[in-house]
Amino acid sequence: MNLYAEARAGALVVTVDEERLDAAIAIRFKDRMREVTLQPSQRVLLDLSRVDFLDSSGLGAVVAVMKALAPDRALELVGLTPNVERVFRLTRMDSVFTLHGDVESALRKGMRHAG
DSSP: OOOOEEETTTTTEEOOSSSEESSHHHHHHHHHHHHTSSSOOOOEEOOOOOOEEEEHHHHHHHHHHHHTTTTEEEEEEOOOOOOHHHHHHHHTTGGGEEESSHHHHHHHHHHHHOO
């Protein structure tokens, strides 16, 4: 499970460096997210721009991470590929999560709200 975290502008940016977020790695994803989100930050930005396939197990893992962070911190999703975005739209999870086109716009939006 390749996952990288970096603190940037008051947010923790977590990049998933996997093509698939599916049943085969969902549990490892949740475990790694639990580890990396121990770092304090107001926002957690999950960069899924390298993920091209997400199944129900992967979606469940992302939701589990969101619930684990709540209510103190929000999980925001960044850079959804068309296939992954379709899953979020079809399951109406696009109305549950804040979605951003890329990390830079997500960081800018957070800076505007912080001021």
